[in-house]
Amino acid sequence: MSLIEIKGITKTYNPKKIPVRALRGIDLLIEEGEFTAIVGPSGSGKTTLLNIIGGLDRQTEGEIIVDSVNITDLSDNKMIDFRKSKIGFVFQSYNLIPVFTAAENIGFIMLLQKKSKNEISTRVAELLKSVGIEAQKNKRPNEMSGGQQQRVAVARALASKPKFVLADEPTANLDSKSTTNLLDIMENLNKNEGITFVFSTHDQRVIDRAHRVVTIEDGRVISDVKVEKVKS
């Protein structure tokens, strides 16, 4: 059983006025442990697809099964609970809570999950270390660089031990050094801890690191390539 099963997904915006067909029938299977990049030009439907997989948006037609749960008909509240426990999000603009420190941002979702204080502090310390920002743990987002903020965002996405992480253009606002650092971190998490990552990107540096590249154009999958990585 695949981790994510996408069956005949379509998405039409403004169906009653001027319909815009963002997705025109996507079928895709994503297995556990994959490091997949969804690529394509602007407006091709990458972000829409990611939002639908993450339950942030609803498809017009089709079915989507995540970790054996058909999320197509989940209610709004159940979807929020599902996201909280199964999916981690990394956004292009980091989207950290500005009034919280790095450590508080990471621990916030665990608090929402009503985890104990001890469990939270242990997990936060572990994640701060794994993304290499222990020194920044008491800093607020406006006191950190873009690269540091994005690493906090990755740590936050992993805090609840999700089944997979959806990252929407995670490197778009980063310089090349920060991009390399971030990709190293995510690749290590994928390799060592088996965390599944699905990116939407048109950053060649991300594409070069991906193990599978799914190309979308005009709302359709036009290619799906698995890349054999040479272990260094």
Add this chain to the structure above:
Amino acid sequence: MLLKLAWRNIWRNKRRTLITIASIFFAVLFSIFMNSFQKGAWVRMLDNIVNYYYGYAQIHQKGYWEEKTLNESLELTDELLQLPAQIDGLEKVIPRLETFALLSSGEHTNGMMIVGTDPEAEEALTQLQSRITEGKYFDKSDKALLVAGGVKDLLKVNLGDTLVILTQGYHGLNAAGKYPIKGVVHFASPDLNKRMVYLPLDETQNLLGANSLATSLALKLDDIDDLESVIEQLNEKLDTETYEIMDWQAMIPDLVEAQKTDAAGNYVFLVVLYLIISFGIFGTILMMVKEREYEFGVLLSIGMSRGLLALSTWLEILFMAIIGVILGILGAIPLVYYFKVNPIDFSQYGDEMANTYEKWGFDPIFPTIMDASLFYSQAILVVVITSLLALFAIWKIYRLEPVKAMRE
């Protein structure tokens, strides 16, 4: 964590938060002061009118208040005179025999109110002795009068002069007598000042042929808060077919109406004040929601429930309200206390203004009162108003689509 999130969020835009808090602060300060001032003025006015003569309640023979004739007098039985020993909260009963009479001296004659009373009991209720401006207070056995200052002027008499009283006694009896003036008393109320004449009760009963009768028993209570309970006990204890027990509100309905009218005027002012403040708070909420739609979208995306997000936003708004209320109360306490100790005396601002108030029957002195309910009622009101206004933010959160919010 929610409290931390809400608390830190309100300081993200310090200037806006401070303006909102300041508007709540001034609203609370003004409304507490206004209410305290108004309530203080009414308490003093009531004190003037009720304590100067009526008492907070009276017992009459049934039907007396309607007719106000001596023929509706009650028998001063032991049962009535011993009531203070049997009713909790009742300190004293003051028997009075009241009637209208013609008073004459030389060529001057005028209609006055004769009050036959027990000097000692009267003193306990109305502190009549403290209002003596000339001469001395009377004794129970005296056959002499105390007259109000205005009576003295109308009849052109002086201390020691004799006044002739001519009236109708009990059951149509002709009653006439002459008495020397032993003392002159002053009433703030011009109405009382020009018609009140006091005579000891025993002598009044003799004069009117109404031995052991009284027209009313004024009640002195331990505490005004006991009024309701005292009346309840009296209704149980006494035969209500024989007696009527009336509180000051039943006896002086005009005063109650005037108080209601004044309170209504004050409420209109407070409604306008809070309406203006509410628009200010709503403006803050509107801007806060608009500015943070994106952030709300992110929080919903990462798994925060709409309920928690709404709660956190409500807490933010509530924090601002609570800070404003606390500061408003802290600011109002010294202000209210100052005017309680140093009441505004309108006689300092000219005789005309002082006379206007005196014409209505009360001193031109306006103190504030310190009453806990004045403070907490404002706190509750502001919390309710802000919570109602916060419903807008909560409504927006429940309608928010995360993807749309983050895209916009």
